[in-house]
Amino acid sequence: MIRQPITPRTGGEAVVRALAAHGVDLLFGIPGTHNLEIYAHLAQYGIQQLTPRHEQGAGYAADGYARVTGRPGVVLTTTGPALLNAAAAVGQAYSDSVPLLVVSPGMPLRHPRQPTGLLHEMRSQTEALRGVAAFSHRVSSVAEIGPAVARAFTLFRTERPRPVHLEIPLDLLGSAEACPEPPSAPERPPAQAAADTLTRAAQALRDARRPALILGGGARGAADQCLALAELLDAPVVTTANGKGVVAEAHPLSLGVALHSPEVQRWLADRDIVLAVGTELAESDFWCAPPELGGTLIRVDLDPAQMYAGQPADIALVGDAATVLGALHPLLAKAERPTPERAAPERPAVTALRAARDLPTRQRDxxxxxxxxxxxxxxxxxxxxxxxxxxxxxxxxxxxxxxxxxxxxxxxxxxxxxxxxxxxxxxxxxxxxxxxxxxxxxxxxxxxxxxxxxxxxxxxxxxxxxxxxxxxxxxxxxxxxxxxxxxxxxxxxxxxxxxxxxxxxxxxxxxxxxxxxxxxxxxxxxxxxxxxxxxxxxxx
CATH class of the missing domain: 3.40.50.970 (Thiamin diphosphate (ThDP)-binding fold, Pyr/PP domains)
Structure with a gap:
């Protein structure tokens, strides 16, 4: 087989080509002196751009885009202050597990460590962004750009989605080098929890007399499975802010966004089992130090680290929420029924709890x-x-x-x-x-x-x-x-x-x-x- 020669491409074109290879068709950013070589190639690869008035706005706009589409939002800044303007939005995306790719130029490859007064010079963009992103990577060649973009999209597709920063040294943006086809991030089947752990969880849920569901942002792609499980168990549902609306808030089992309510916290402490899906169970969810939950805690999360963060799971179901809950439902239907019958249906109690939830803040609200x-x-x-x-x-x-x-x-x-x-x-x-x-x-x-x-x-x-x-x-x-x-x-x-x-x-x-x-x-x-x-x- 005769190998075709590899076409030289500038670093700017290599960035745009790699983005297009991963389906990016819109990015948010502001042109600047140092990123013009990237902007020059957007139209050629069918990528539109939306220009906000401030880079922080670009970051939040890309965040909103990502949350409603499930696809990564892409931000393009120039060097120094422009990148730092976007840093608050990167921190927010990290906190809320939003896939965000921020691309910026950086100082040239051989730029001295000592300050030289180059426009937008700063000590280290990558170190600054590592504090708020999942990772910040500075490439060292044009050929490395495609794999670096693929690494970001691999994280988005296979791990807990969080923001990533990619820095392209200034001298690489305009330099033409042999540039192979950009690799594509691999697709991976949704992660499934271990079979024996699923069986344990199913039996524990079936034995429960007072179950509850807590749904976070990680349950967003499992709305149907969450509703089916809540109805099968007759289990009331409370959500975090990011889980708002996963189960219809008008549903008779829904307590809505109510983890901050002292009444709901006391109610949770009395549950003999809590199934928490895609949530950190953090102070920002409860608006106070997280209270101790009563009974057995089952956690479903794509991130294994969540199983021992905050409140450790008694039963840890590591995997994609829709996949895990979809496998749990038939096991529940087949699980042995407990000897004592389940407690009386919860729906009337939910109505009363809603009223109790709102009573202390009625005048304020x-x-x-x-x-x-x-x-x-x-x-x-x-x-x-x-x-x-x-x-x-x-x-x-x-x-x-x-x-x-x-x-x-x-x-x-x-x-x-x-x-x-x-x-x-x-x-x-x-x-x-x-x-x-x-x-x-x-x-x-x-x-x-x-x-x-x-x-x-x-x-x-x-x-x-x-x-x-x-x-x-x-x-x-x-x-x-x-x-x-x-x-x-x-x-x-x-x-x-x-x-x-x-x-x-x-x-x-x-x-x-x-x-x-x-x-x-x-x-x-x-x-x-x-x-x-x-x-x-x-x-x-």
């Missing part, structure tokens, strides 16, 4: 609930809702805005960044232009990335952005008051946000009632460009 009900009434079942680290979102929408399995609710948990909602909504809308997408935020968090209104206007996305305005940082204001401190640096004069939206080429108005919000939302969903809807709130 009353300010948001009518508006959230108006939003839900206007949205299609498959609508995508993005939210921020704002009181109206974590106190309001997480427990009180129900989301069915066909919809999505994207929330920045764990890392708890601000400014997520608007750019994440842009990424979700770019991924799913035919689905309704709505962003929810507070006035403080919204202004972290308010400039992305210009991005939504440029691309003509019909995008309602609902902002609850309490005149500053309401959560921190309340925490200061609870400490007995005089509030400082938290009361911020509210700018004319509707006017700001209009200045960026969008639309803006205020809604002083749930009915006004409903009318505004109805129009915004079919009006090209962003519509900022501000809901004035009294300061707490």
């Amino acid at each position: 009353a300010r948001w609930i009518p508006y959230l009900q108006a939003i839900r009434a206007e949205l299609a079942p498959d609508a995508v809702i993005t939210s921020d680290s704002a009181m109206c979102c974590y106190y309001g929408a997480l427990p009180h805005l129900p989301v069915p399995p066909e919809g999505r609710y994207l929330h920045p948990t764990g890392f708890g960044t601000l400014g997520f909602a608007l750019p994440a909504a842009i990424g979700a809308k770019a991924a799913c232009p035919d689905r309704q997408v709505v962003a929810l935020s507070g006035d403080g968090g919204f202004q972290f990335t308010a400039q992305e209104l210009a991005t939504a206007a440029q691309y003509g996305f019909p995008l309602p952005v609902v902002v609850f305005d309490n005149g500053g940082y309401g959560e921190i204001r309340d925490e200061m008051a609870a400490r007995g401190d005089e509030p400082v640096a938290v009361d911020l004069p509210s700018p004319d946000l509707p006017a700001l939206a209009r200045a960026y080429g969008g639309h803006g108005l205020r809604a002083d009632s749930p009915d006004a919000l409903a009318r505004a939302l109805r129009a915004a969903l079919v009006t090209p460009g962003p519509t900022l809807i501000v809901i004035p709130e009294e300061r707490s």
Whole structure:
């Protein structure tokens, strides 16, 4: 066989070629002096680009894209400050197990260790990104670029999905070298738990009299299996923020996002078995130090390290959630029934527990609930809702805005960044232009990335952005008051946000009632460009 000569390609083309080989057709980024050789090849390989107004916005947009598609979001930055601008979004993606690939140029291969004053020079981009990404890799040749991209996609396909940073030295971007065909990341069948462990888990669940399910983001691809298991066991379901809507929140067994509720925590402590699927059972899920769970803990997770992190599993089912739960269901049906009959059906108890869950916070949450009900009434079942680290979102929408399995609710948990909602909504809308997408935020968090209104206007996305305005940082204001401190640096004069939206080429108005919000939302969903809807709130 006569081998064909290997065509020389620049490092910039090698990057784009490797991305295209893995099905990438859209990336998020801002052109800069050092990444132009990459941009030069995007059209040739059929990759579109969406330009936000800040690299942090690019990271959050790629995150939103990844969450709604299940495909990796790709971010392209230039060197130094641009990459660091995206680092907060990388940290958020790591916390929430979102597949994100960040590509940046870096200092030349033989760049001196001592500073030289080269544009955007910094001591080590890879060291900086290793602190927030699954790994950060600097290639040393053009030929290495294809395998490095394949390594990233291998992680996305076969391990717990998390962000990855790939650095291409400046002198390689424009250098032409012999470049073989880029390798493709291997496909691997979904991981299945060991057969003997599945049998143990099935018998333990069948013996249980008071079972419960806790569903996290890792259960997202197993919605059907989770529902089937909950109904077979007559087991109430509680979710984390990332698991919101895996089981319909209107289902009679659903407690919704309620791990933070003291009533639900006490109820969990009384369960004789808890099946936790795709969740860390972390402080960010419970909003406090994780309480001890009663009885046997069965954990299902793709990441083996989760089996002894936090609360160790009594029975560890390491594998893909849909595959593991799909194998568990027939074993449960065949397992021997326990001698004592299972306790009385749980569904009436769930209704009472829901009421108990909401009672302590009823007065606080009353300010948001009518508006959230108006939003839900206007949205299609498959609508995508993005939210921020704002009181109206974590106190309001997480427990009180129900989301069915066909919809999505994207929330920045764990890392708890601000400014997520608007750019994440842009990424979700770019991924799913035919689905309704709505962003929810507070006035403080919204202004972290308010400039992305210009991005939504440029691309003509019909995008309602609902902002609850309490005149500053309401959560921190309340925490200061609870400490007995005089509030400082938290009361911020509210700018004319509707006017700001209009200045960026969008639309803006205020809604002083749930009915006004409903009318505004109805129009915004079919009006090209962003519509900022501000809901004035009294300061707490």
